[in-house]
Amino acid sequence: MIAFRIDRRSGVATYLQLVQQVRQALRLGVLEPGDRLPTAREVVEAIAVNPNTVLRAYRELEREGLVEPRPGRGTFVRRSLSRAAAATDSPLRAEAAAWVARARAAGLEREDVAALAASVLDDSFPPPELPPPFIPAPRSPQTLEEDT
Amino acid sequence: MTDDPTTALRATRLGRRFRGGWALRDCDFALPAGRITALVGPNGAGKSTLFHLATGLLRPTAGELRVFGAEPGSPAARDRTAFLAQDKPLYPRFTVEETLRFGRELNGDWDQAAAERIVRAGDIPLDARVGALSQGQATRVALALAFGKRPGLLLLDEPLADLDPLVRIEAMGLVMAEVADRGITVVMSSHVLSELENACDHVLLLKQGAVRLDGDAQQLCETHVRITGLADPSTDDGLPPALDRAGVVEASVTGRQVHALLRHTGPLPGDDRWVVENPSLEDLLLAYLRSDSTPAPAPEAAA
Structure with missing residues (x-):
């Protein structure tokens, strides 16, 4: 819980x-x-x-x-x-840390690095699809008892 | 009598006049059943008048109001309506237990278990005198009385106005929990817009006795945009000449910048030059409270 x-x-x-x-x-x-x-x-x-x-x-x-x-x-x-691959001691994290260190050495500020990473992420992952609009149905007391 | 089960409170050309003039005039709205409606407006907008009309304490001067299809004040409507007035009238000399017994004897279909549960959850002794309770405890007893009535429609007039922040959250949580359990319709007035934002899913905004906004809270936020950009020097309001002024809720120019809230009607002229975002509910309500325009869907509302 x-x-x-x-x-x-x-x-x-x-x-x-x-x-x-x-x-x-x-x-x-x-x-x-x-x-x-x-x-x-x-x-x-x-x-x-x-x-x-x-x-x-x-x-x-x-x-x-x-x-x-x-x-x-x-x-x-x-x-x-x-996911084990995203844990703090994973090889992927070590590679990311090395990449950030190189970006910093190249003179990029924190925001530049974040923008660069965000743009690569946008290229690799399709934009999230928006959930359908939610219009709550008129409720009767019974419909909510599923939760008890 | 037509009784639309999805509408809890319906006004048709509703008006009420006092000696000083019209408190409400030509109001049309339909508040959905099973939802929590925020009733918003400046002081004197007609909110309390509307509550008193809905409970049958006042009669309309014009038009009509219906509670689940029934006339307010009729036995059918009275049985289904609970009203908690701003000053939470309770008898200070009664004990909590006597107060609940009072509720039981005045109401045929009384839920003693629910009323006691609400009181006990606040650690209020049943033998305490109401006059000796803290304001938070008194609010809890008043809510116990209201929920004990098993209302279909609960009207709350500024229920949290005099409570400290912790008690406000507790009282609001109590109302929300009862709504979750029983699907009660709630109409709640408040000046604390940030509190309404999370509590309400429908909005009715009154100003000067008229309905300025009536709709699903989320849809209203999605159909309005706040835009910021370079002011157009050729117009008074700084907005592009091609923009339909009927959809402008408010606009202001500061230096070279223009800032506006619009009912979103389609792509903006020169779309890429604008910072566009959906307003929060609080932002939207503030804009309508400030604005004198009445952006009704019909184009005749153009200023």
């Missing part, structure tokens, strides 16, 4: 903050396959956001195949995002 927190000044949509925090927890191993996510009620009681925001975040995570709802039981983690 994880606890969410909301940065109201970040400019990132609240539902996306929730999505990112679950992804981060999956990368760090804080959440593992089979773990249950907090129910919508638990989340909104703690951080005082609209329940639809939580449902929207969970739907997005479900769309990405990271979690699955189990009717009457809650929302559960399906797969992990932790």
